Amino acid sequence: xxxxxxxxxxxxxxxxxxxxxxxxxxxxxxxxxxxxxxxxxxxxxxxxxxxxxxxxxxxxxxxxxxxxxxxxxxxxxxxxxxxxxxxxxxxxxxxxxxxxxxxxxxxxxxxxxxxxxxxxxxxxxxxxxxxxxxxxxxxxxxxxxxxxxxxxxxxxxxxxxxxxxxxxxxxxxxxxxxxxxxxxxxxxxxxxxxxxxxxxxxxxxxxxxxxxxxxxxxxxxxxxxxxxxxxxxxxxxxxxxxxxxxxxxxxxxxxxxxxxxxxxxxxxxxxxxxxxxxxxxxxxxxxxxxxxxxxxxxxxxxxxxxxxxxxxxxxxxxxxxxxxxxxxxxxxxxx
Amino acid sequence: xxxxxxxxxxxxxxxxxxxxxxxxxxxxxxxxxxxxxxxxxxxxxxxxxxxxxxxxxxxxxxxxxxxxxxxxxxxxxxxxxxxxxxxxxxxxxxxxxxxxxxxxxxxxxxxxxxxxxxxxxxxxxxxxxxxxxxxxxxxxxxxxxxxxxxxxxxxxxxxxxxxxxxxxxxxxxxxxxxxxxxxxxxxxxxxxxxxxxxxx
Numbered sequence: 001x002x003x004x005x006x007x008x009x010x011x012x013x014x015x016x017x018x019x020x021x022x023x024x025x026x027x028x029x030x031x032x033x034x035x036x037x038x039x040x041x042x043x044x045x046x047x048x049x050x051x052x053x054x055x056x057x058x059x060x061x062x063x064x065x066x067x068x069x070x071x072x073x074x075x076x077x078x079x080x081x082x083x084x085x086x087x088x089x090x091x092x093x094x095x096x097x098x099x100x101x102x103x104x105x106x107x108x109x110x111x112x113x114x115x116x117x118x119x120x121x122x123x124x125x126x127x128x129x130x131x132x133x134x135x136x137x138x139x140x141x142x143x144x145x146x147x148x149x150x151x152x153x154x155x156x157x158x159x160x161x162x163x164x165x166x167x168x169x170x171x172x173x174x175x176x177x178x179x180x181x182x183x184x185x186x187x188x189x190x191x192x193x194x195x196x197x198x199x200x201x202x203x204x205x206x207x208x209x210x211x212x213x214x215x216x217x218x219x220x221x222x223x224x225x226x227x228x229x230x231x232x233x234x235x236x237x238x239x240x241x242x243x244x245x246x247x248x249x250x251x252x253x254x255x256x257x258x259x260x261x262x263x264x265x266x267x268x269x270x271x272x273x274x275x276x277x278x279x280x281x282x283x284x285x286x287x288x289x290x291x292x293x294x295x296x297x298x299x300x301x302x303x304x305x306x307x308x309x310x311x312x313x314x315x316x317x318x319x320x321x322x323x324x325x326x327x328x329x330x331x332x333x334x335x
Numbered sequence: 336x337x338x339x340x341x342x343x344x345x346x347x348x349x350x351x352x353x354x355x356x357x358x359x360x361x362x363x364x365x366x367x368x369x370x371x372x373x374x375x376x377x378x379x380x381x382x383x384x385x386x387x388x389x390x391x392x393x394x395x396x397x398x399x400x401x402x403x404x405x406x407x408x409x410x411x412x413x414x415x416x417x418x419x420x421x422x423x424x425x426x427x428x429x430x431x432x433x434x435x436x437x438x439x440x441x442x443x444x445x446x447x448x449x450x451x452x453x454x455x456x457x458x459x460x461x462x463x464x465x466x467x468x469x470x471x472x473x474x475x476x477x478x479x480x481x482x483x484x485x486x487x488x489x490x491x492x493x494x495x496x497x498x499x500x501x502x503x504x505x506x507x508x509x510x511x512x513x514x515x516x517x518x519x520x521x522x523x524x525x526x527x528x529x530x531x532x533x534x535x
Contacts, residue, residue: 043382058378069374074433078397166421
């Protein structure tokens with residue numbers, strides 16, 4: 001055996017030993033068939049969704065929202081819409097109706113204590129009434145068509161059948177979309193024209209202390225709007241702006257928003273709308289059935305003097321003083 | 336009854352978009368509507384994967400649950416169909432769908448949506464039209480399923496990445512592939528769609 005051959009043999013042995021040692025390291029990167037493992041750095045769905053709420057990527061089509069591959073939050077939104085909203089919404093709205101019914105049974109219609117005087121005084125001008133009724137009619141239309149989207153399939157669908165219900169819902173959808181504009185117009189008018197008289201004052205605390213006129217024998221002083229009415233104003237302002245903004249996001253789907261934004265917008269819209277309906281149910285009750293002489297304020301615009309004395313004494317006093325000054329002023333002959 | 340499912344083996348998908356084209360052609364899908372699309376995750380980076388996605392025909396389909404007119408329903412084979420006669424185009428199914436499957440033709444100003452359109456598993460429509468009729472084809476596309484065939488997207492996938500058929504069978508095929516080649520990035524969407532993962 002020559003020296004050269006020995007060296008060759010030693011080299012082969014060293015190489016073989018080296019290969020044996022290297023095998024486990026290589027095996028980790030190769031599949032059982034010897035092909036390289038392309039998932040060594042691969043993305044798995046499970047790992048990806050642990051890091052991000054939804055799997056997004058690149059697409060070859062212009063529809064950008066299609067770039068979201070998987071968004072498990074869809075199932076969460078389904079749970080919100082079908083379980084939380086149905087049960088919660090029904091509980092709040094039926095609960096409100098039940099409470100108001102109970103209030104009517106217990107307290108009955110709140111009468112004008114001193115009876116009607118027969119004298120009338122203007123409480124709301126025509127422009128104020130138009131703004132109110134524009135908002136009110138829009139609200140009722142929006143409320144009914146909105147409730148139909150959420151509860152229609154439970155309440156109405158079994159009664160009138162799928163075809164008729166689908167036709168009604170189709171129309172209701174468009175009515176809901178377009179009535180939104182008149183609602184927002186009315187809401188903005190109301191916010192502006194009633195803003196000054198709804199700023200909280202010191203006398204409001206007194207009104208609350210006196211039980212807001214619900215306790216017989218106690219007189220609750222109030223300006224043009226009492227704290228109850230002010231609460232309706234401010235809550236309507238907040239709720240109105242929330243439903244309007246979220247509503248327009250829904251009306252313009254995916255205009256600068258993504259799927260999560262749309263789900264949140266729908267959630268806000270639905271929850272606020274349910275609370276808003278409950279608030280306005282209370283508002284409607286006290287303005288019609290609940291109190292004698294209240295509806296006229298928004299109906300003809302004129303209320304009975306005794307009603308004004310009982311519920312808005314400070315406003316009445318200021319108004320009468322004002323009118324007095326005006327009649328005196330006009331009585332002075334122009335020279 | 337077989338439970339029909341889709342499975343995209345992302346380790347085989349080459350982002351060729353033949354499934355998208357096949358679907359569009361087979362069902363005469365209008366311009367602007369994509370019942371199937373291919374999304375590439377980590378595009379151009381290590382670990383890039385492409386996944387072909389359409390309606391997964393979910394178990395407890397969220398779209399069907401949230402539909403305000405209840406026009407979406409599962410068939411005996413687990414295929415989720417809908418009636419375009421009843422659909423009002425509200426868009427709720429898109430918010431609920433984990434896979435972005437529902438599509439809406441633009442019918443008016445702003446965000447007005449027309450009747451929802453989505454993958455029917457090439458099984459015709461969920462309306463009143465006779466199966467395989469021209470009226471059904473016009474509205475929903477092909478009824479290959481009624482002729483005993485699987486969706487064309489999966490049938491003509493050149494790398495056999497996209498699988499369609501009985502869920503148990505395609506899960507088995509995928510399992511065998513992963514065992515044989517030693518890797519797999521998972522059955523994309525299965526956990527969300529079917530509350531089930533393929534454990535290997």
